[in-house]
Amino acid sequence: MKVIKYSGDIVDFDPRKLRKSLAKSGAGDLVVEDILHKISKEIYNGISTKKIYKRAFALLKKEANSHAARYNLRSALQLLGPAGFFFEKYIARLFDAEGYQTVTNLILPGKCVSHEIDVLIKKDNELAMVECKFHSARENKSDVKVPLYVFSRFNDLKERKQIVFSKNEIVSKCWIVTNNRFTSAAIDFAKCSGMNLLSWDYPKDNNLKTKNDIDCLYPVTCLTTLSLGEKDKLLILDVILARELVNNSEQLVRIGLSASRIKNVLKEVRELVRCI
Template identity: 45%
Template sequence: MATFNVIKASGEREPFYESKLRNSLRKAGADQQITDKIIHSIQRILFEGITTEKIYREAFKQLRQYSNSSAGRYKLKEALLELGPSGYPFEKFIGELLNRLGYQTDTGVIVNGNCVSHEIDVIAEKDDEHFMIECKFHNRKGHKCNVKIPLYIQSRFKDVERNWRSQSGHEDKQHQAWVVTNTRFTTDAQQYGKCVGLKLLSWDYPENNGLKDLISHVHLHPITSLTTLSNQKKKLLLEQNVVFCKQICEDKQVLKSVGLDNHTMNKVFEEAMDICNVKNNSVNR
């Protein structure tokens, strides 16, 4: 097969790897036969310099014809972007994600540092672990967190930690600062984070343990993943703090409050159940 270069959202160019596309379709839950069909049809539209965005849109369109829930999982990256435009739902999302991983969390807290006070997006505690987490939400793909973000979070952390350390009961705590983004970090941001002991978490960093992996492990897909629900209804649900498909699975009635008829409610509920409970639930793109 001829080789083509694709252009990523960041503007970078790299060869098209069929295996990557195959992998992401399989992980979204598409079976061998459907995956083969989609790959075959994508091959026919490839050209030098095609954007990964265009390939993704085409694959999503086709996958959706076979399985709504697979398509819902496949669109996780877009679903995170669609949590915007404000960063607030993303913060809530990250707080709840950590909750389901066993942490006690608190969002949007004002904390005194040694020098000044700071607004911390998420505070997470479990046993002797005590984390302060900064969420960096970006509305568009390809927008990376540069080194300035971990640099300022490190100073903020040092300022807060100095205050925490002076409090009783904090002697044995393991304090750590995290920076979480729905997109990616620049290479020097990663290098700086590693060097000073900041935990950085992005769409696919650290490898095999990125945001996409965590979300899949705890079946915590955002409601923006749903293909059976209009954007307008999603917005209404977000405003009512319904952020996860899982919340719909746990209480179907939340759908009633945004004025869905019974038929649509059932369809959305089924898709949410499918997305949350699929066997092969990891997502990759």
């Protein structure tokens, strides 16, 4: 059975991949096998992976909103656009959770010119710049031109001492983060140049997918009990992570939710932030 990926590539349907993604949602083995059985009966030659995803999402939502929310992570990251401003804030939250000091959206002087920095991070007296490359379309990849360009900016920045967290600090490391993927050439150049990359699936065991499984750092855009407009309002209020609502439910009042809806949202949030 052939399926059409987001990129337009035609590949064989692999039930193992679907089973793995369903299991990562937190659904039990019986639920996973039942959904896999139903979808396997419904698919046809030439079906898109997008349709398979939508069907799996709907079936998971019938079981538990939090299962569907976890399964929805990659699409939820795309909702942090369209310009990527909230994606930058989300990435800062990821580094915050790992013990970094962070600042977003600032301008630093280099040796030759000034540079707009998406996120600046500091840990163990090491200062690093983080360039965020947001893609609104899932099939888009960050190619080798991205690390080439960012590397030149990094080289200019590291020639000047900065005053952000404290005086006379030097930007000694560079990260590039994307919600999608990097091409193999981009990864090769970054490795050779000593740059750090973070994407949907890279590095293999410490990527955007695994970081969420470990620390439950799901964005509010994952939540299935909120409309798109309500999610946008929360982002504007600087509520970026779903877990920030656990002890901050008054923000749900501020965006106009009724008491009964707030109860439903918080139920999903509490289930979602129980790391699986």
